[in-house]
Amino acid sequence: MKRTDPIATPVKDPELVRLRREQIVAAATKLFSEKGYHGTTTREIARTSGLGTGTLYEYVNSKEDILYLVCDMIHTQVEERLKLVSCEGDRMIDRLPVILSGFFKVMDDLQELVLLIYQETKSLPSEYMVRVLAREEQISEYFANLLHAGIADGSFSVEPEVVSLMAHNIMVLGQMWAFRRWSLQYKYSLQAFTETQTSLLMRELVAPENLRKGDENGN
Amino acid sequence: MKRTDPIATPVKDPELVRLRREQIVAAATKLFSEKGYHGTTTREIARTSGLGTGTLYEYVNSKEDILYLVCDMIHTQVEERLKLVSCEGDRMIDRLPVILSGFFKVMDDLQELVLLIYQETKSLPSEYMVRVLAREEQISEYFANLLHAGIADGSFSVEPEVVSLMAHNIMVLGQMWAFRRWSLQYKYSLQAFTETQTSLLMRELVAPENLRKGDENGN
Amino acid sequence: MKRTDPIATPVKDPELVRLRREQIVAAATKLFSEKGYHGTTTREIARTSGLGTGTLYEYVNSKEDILYLVCDMIHTQVEERLKLVSCEGDRMIDRLPVILSGFFKVMDDLQELVLLIYQETKSLPSEYMVRVLAREEQISEYFANLLHAGIADGSFSVEPEVVSLMAHNIMVLGQMWAFRRWSLQYKYSLQAFTETQTSLLMRELVAPENLRKGDENGN
Amino acid sequence: MKRTDPIATPVKDPELVRLRREQIVAAATKLFSEKGYHGTTTREIARTSGLGTGTLYEYVNSKEDILYLVCDMIHTQVEERLKLVSCEGDRMIDRLPVILSGFFKVMDDLQELVLLIYQETKSLPSEYMVRVLAREEQISEYFANLLHAGIADGSFSVEPEVVSLMAHNIMVLGQMWAFRRWSLQYKYSLQAFTETQTSLLMRELVAPENLRKGDENGN
DNA sequence: AATGAATGAGGATTCATTCAT
């Protein structure tokens, strides 16, 4: 996995760079979430980071750099959270519902970040944009792999060409919990949302003969 | 449907107002699509509209007004296009695939507009935001009604509580053709996308006893 | 003479553009003379011009544009002043001293401007730089033409290859009255300077047989 | 010659100060030549010097100090080079052409430095400015002395009042090879320039009776 | 109704200099 050129900085101590950028990203995430990328000034980011206006620019070359770092951090968080979830189980037909449930939980916990990445990615310069989209794709592939595994172990009966699209669907249905919150929250609890979406997805995947009665409610 | 307070204008002739706003919206839509809301200046909108900078403000009170008008126009277009589609058929089990196919076609034709509304809605002041989201919801309800009809006529076997969420899912899966274009276009044609999504949705909806053999695999 | 692309402006009335730019150039000239190009802020230029900060940028696209306009104006002034001088006389041997005297007077009157152009030309972006240097060259050529005429009418006896360099010399010796003012002013009045330089130049130019006794003091 | 207050430094070892300032001046000269005084940052100077940002300020109190040191070094170089030239000969009428030729060679070798001093002197604070101009004057005087000697030994026949001005002329005509390079280089080689200027100056200086036939035309 | 010149608050970014280590 090629490390794409990191953001330039005159500061020499890499640990310090890591630390300061963490401060910056934390501040920026908060502000971007509240007021949007364009509604936030670099001065505010600096102040909220606890840095001077100039200091900010020792660790970052432009406001766009900050947005990129924020997007990157969000994807990292999503991935890390997902990793914690995916574990136990034997057959995919049993594991996937658990994983989906975990995924929806992550989307719920990080809803503000998910929303943020959805709304502001387009403000990235194209070079950064492709990197961010690549990571998005990568997460999609994680689901695609699960589906393939499920096909392999006989859990699912779907055509292989469908897998990639279903993986995207899963991503989008999860993110939708964040970006359609304004509507969904009045009608569904996270639990209801999770159970329903999981059940619907399993219906798409599982061959009728494998669907034990009561599956949608039972797990 | 109460028309909430329309945008104020000193111009008397309502027909002229309609005409000028049409010009403005057409120009703004083009520009917002190309460069984003924040990347577009009011001067550009005026020039592209063929109006003077000052004239623009005779028909609109702020840049945000323009964004609202654009969003409104987009929803109107989506609705009108959808109306043209929904027509023929007898049982829902037969009609829905046709409607979905039409819906995906609309999303494809209007992909730039769909993208636009997705990316810029958040820049609306909250008063406008709620109106725009309300129209979004309205379109969702259109699908919800179809689903209810399908349950009523025995086409579909899903719990009524699930209907609203499925309607949202349909919306989002359609819009996704626009806002995940960067990835999907390399793997799926519109036709493939349409067939796959439709087939998956039908699997969720249709009672096993209605599923004629080969339906999911056949096409 | 190709009109090179003029500075863009959104303002439509060309007369107004001329007027405002005149204000801007007047203010900028004063300020650049006093504090240098880098020492002057665009805000100061705007205020001194009697314009708002934003208005300034309706007539000019950058600070560099202003510097260019200033340089251009200075060259125009020098040229116009020179034109007024060059008139009467019959043989070059009689005319040149008058013209030189006029030229030195112009350099004296415009000394601040001459100094300014000498010190700040280098801050121009290269595209502008070449234009400014071209005008400088043009003035040089004016002197070259005089010299050629003098050779033709038998006033001067110098090789033709020397002419271009002597023209440059004349320019530089005139400008030197402005840019070596810090030293010269203590030792020479303008009159003394003029007489001496003229006399020296005539010695270079005039064949010994044409040099009437007392020429250096007499004219 | 009283050394006016030297630039303060907390560093004790004078040899080290000399060494470090040499590094600084070398770096700054290069950078100022390439990008101008205002276009160069102190950080760049430090880096190019091989020093830390802070270290720079141990040897210098401001960016202006650096410019002063650079100007001073340039004048020193010019003087040293001139000294190497002035040597041999008997009568001034023979020596001056040689010296002039050497002077023009120096101006050619150091053209970037000459240009630099011409363009950036004005950025010096006035206290430094006077010192720099004083050295410039000093070099002028060197030529004045030569002229006086030439008058004394009967080589030249010019009024004593003229001498100081002619000395300035020589300086400026030499520097012009650097600061009018953009035009002169296309028309004259250094040799042609030297011969022509020398010949013209000799015509100003030499009494007609000393002018051996063919002197101006011969070479 | 139409126009477009005028405006100033605001925004991203730079950089000479300092100071704790």
Added chain:
DNA sequence: AATGAATGAATCCTCATTCAT
């Protein structure tokens, strides 16, 4: 002596909006 991270005042420029004509 050497260092380099920290700083904030200052700079150029933009742009939504107004208003006199």
